[in-house]
Amino acid sequence: MSMQPSGPGEVPAETVRVARAAFPRGSLAIRVRDELGPLFSDEEFADLFPARGKPAWSPGRLALVSVLQFVEGLTDRQAAEAVRARIDFKYALGLELGDPGFDFSVLSEFRDRLVKADAGRRVLDGILVAAGDRGLLKTAGRARTDSTHVLSAARDVCWLERVAETLRSALNALARTAPDWLVEVAEPDWFKHYAARAEDSRFPKARTQRDEVGLRIGRDGTRLLETVWSRQAPQELRTLPQVEHLRQMWVQNFHQVEGEVRRRDPKERPPGAICLVNPYDSEARNSVKRDTAWAGYKVHFTETCEEDVPNLITNVATTDATVPDISMTETVHARLAEVGRLPGEHLVDAGYVDAHALVSARRQYGLTLTGPVAGVVSPQAAAGGGFTADDFTIDWAREQVTCPGGKTATCWNPDRSPEGTPVIRVRFKGGDCRPCSVREQCTTSSVGRRLTLRPRAEHEALRQARADQGTDTWKERYKTRAGVEGTISQGVQRCGLRRSRYHGLAKTALQHQLTGAAINLARLDAHLTETPRARTRTSHFAALRPAEPQLNGPK
Numbered sequence: 001m002s003m004q005p006s007g008p009g010e011v012p013a014e015t016v017r018v019a020r021a022a023f024p025r026g027s028l029a030i031r032v033r034d035e036l037g038p039l040f041s042d043e044e045f046a047d048l049f050p051a052r053g054k055p056a057w058s059p060g061r062l063a064l065v066s067v068l069q070f071v072e073g074l075t076d077r078q079a080a081e082a083v084r085a086r087i088d089f090k091y092a093l094g095l096e097l098g099d100p101g102f103d104f105s106v107l108s109e110f111r112d113r114l115v116k117a118d119a120g121r122r123v124l125d126g127i128l129v130a131a132g133d134r135g136l137l138k139t140a141g142r143a144r145t146d147s148t149h150v151l152s153a154a155r156d157v158c159w160l161e162r163v164a165e166t167l168r169s170a171l172n173a174l175a176r177t178a179p180d181w182l183v184e185v186a187e188p189d190w191f192k193h194y195a196a197r198a199e200d201s202r203f204p205k206a207r208t209q210r211d212e213v214g215l216r217i218g219r220d221g222t223r224l225l226e227t228v229w230s231r232q233a234p235q236e237l238r239t240l241p242q243v244e245h246l247r248q249m250w251v252q253n254f255h256q257v258e259g260e261v262r263r264r265d266p267k268e269r270p271p272g273a274i275c276l277v278n279p280y281d282s283e284a285r286n287s288v289k290r291d292t293a294w295a296g297y298k299v300h301f302t303e304t305c306e307e308d309v310p311n312l313i314t315n316v317a318t319t320d321a322t323v324p325d326i327s328m329t330e331t332v333h334a335r336l337a338e339v340g341r342l343p344g345e346h347l348v349d350a351g352y353v354d355a356h357a358l359v360s361a362r363r364q365y366g367l368t369l370t371g372p373v374a375g376v377v378s379p380q381a382a383a384g385g386g387f388t389a390d391d392f393t394i395d396w397a398r399e400q401v402t403c404p405g406g407k408t409a410t411c412w413n414p415d416r417s418p419e420g421t422p423v424i425r426v427r428f429k430g431g432d433c434r435p436c437s438v439r440e441q442c443t444t445s446s447v448g449r450r451l452t453l454r455p456r457a458e459h460e461a462l463r464q465a466r467a468d469q470g471t472d473t474w475k476e477r478y479k480t481r482a483g484v485e486g487t488i489s490q491g492v493q494r495c496g497l498r499r500s501r502y503h504g505l506a507k508t509a510l511q512h513q514l515t516g517a518a519i520n521l522a523r524l525d526a527h528l529t530e531t532p533r534a535r536t537r538t539s540h541f542a543a544l545r546p547a548e549p550q551l552n553g554p555k
Contacts, residue, residue: 022087039060124520139336141345147300152284177240187223252264272287284320317331344367353371429448494519497515
């Protein structure tokens with residue numbers, strides 16, 4: 001399909017007349033058009049379509065339909081039907097009443113184009129630009145970020161199902177691509193074992209029998225891979241995604257011992273970041289956060305938090321489930337700086353904060369990163385009453401450290417931590433430590449106390465952050481961060497945020513961009529209609545809690 005860009009145009013007069021009569025109080029779609037305008041133009045998506053070919057339906061309108069679809073929780077069929085039959089949708093899109101709309105499959109094709117060009121952010125940015133033009137977006141104040149887990153669209157499977165379904169998927173792909181070749185090389189038993197979907201209920205219950213089935217699947221998959229990589233096999237078969245997925249799954253789960261296929265021991269399998277966990281979604285990963293274990297992805301929402309304007313999501317980032325929050329702090333800041341939406345203060349939870357992030361946020365982006373930092377971790381701190389690194393006096397200019405007992409260490413060695421970050425190793429002499437009167441509070445080592453320090457800027461930033469977070473002023477300011485939990489809840493309840501609709505990281509990321517855009521549209525509408533923000537819900541029993549007694553009340 002090709003695209004011939006056209007301007008958004010005015011809403012047809014007859015559509016306006018009927019919409020006003022049918023919706024005297026308006027609707028979200030009508031108010032969005034009246035207050036924010038068309039939101040998207042065809043030119044914004046012109047690079048997604050070829051210059052020649054069959055004319056495509058307006059991509060600017062498809063972008064708006066995609067957002068409205070997430071606002072109302074519609075399927076593709078329902079969204080296409082709404083464009084054809086609903087007056088408020090026709091009004092928002094600027095269509096004639098008799099416009100037949102499009103086939104529902106057009107929405108899937110449009111999403112594929114967005115994914116291929118990594119253009120999902122354009123949809124979120126289009127709404128933010130319109131809100132900014134209307135004076136409804138303030139980004140120079142405060143912002144807050146949080147993440148939540150997202151389940152893969154693929155069903156959870158046991159290990160036998162995982163390897164059997166991976167093999168079956170590869171066989172089906174080969175059957176489509178080279179049916180004649182596969183008929184010649186396929187073992188007779190393969191049709192019995194892999195023609196239908198594998199289900200745990202169909203496998204034996206006994207452990208020894210299940211192990212035998214697993215080894216049989218391993219041998220069959222190994223035989224298929226050897227055949228695909230033989231000289232007689234067509235070269236293009238090796239490049240099929242399902243065959244590559246099979247190869248990786250077999251490398252991670254099986255190996256050959258003296259010519260026999262054996263299942264790998266759990267200790268021999270790869271780390272979670274690269275370990276395949278699903279036969280249908282090769283990019284989903286297993287992860288655990290406190291009591292929550294899941295297979296899939298993780299999404300990070302950043303939103304503004306000001307009193308007189310709606311709180312709008314300014315950045316959405318999606319990763320696989322194993323990526324820790326601290327790895328995303330710099331990524332979020334870089335993205336906000338790229339689009340000119342950096343806040344003055346960024347409120348986050350403890351997962352996004354460390355010494356390097358505190359310094360980087362101030363130096364590179366000129367913002368204050370506010371979040372609880374970890375306390376001092378050392379055997380002395382755990383024992384209570386012992387001397388921690390904060391009790392030592394550091395002379396950064398002379399590269400010396402003086403202990404609470406008055407001894408000075410001059411052994412100052414710049415080094416790298418196991419994670420690759422710069423640190424400084426400081427060592428006190430054993431001869432100074434052994435006779436020290438406060439040795440029991442400092443170290444039990446016979447070779448002297450050891451300290452690991454961060455670079456000066458990070459060390460001082462961490463000490464200051466620890467001091468600040470104990471004050472009432474900091475605690476009162478940090479309360480604002482909790483509001484982002486409501487955004488996560490809104491995304492889950494309104495847009496199904498907790499589970500991916502699609503397979504793969506790229507399509508899941510697009511879903512989250514559309515979710516962020518939909519939440520923004522709903523919040524802009526609530527602001528325009530002066531709908532008050534919902535309060536934190538309190539159960540009937542919790543409301544009966546007695547007030548805390550005032551220890552320093554009036555006498």
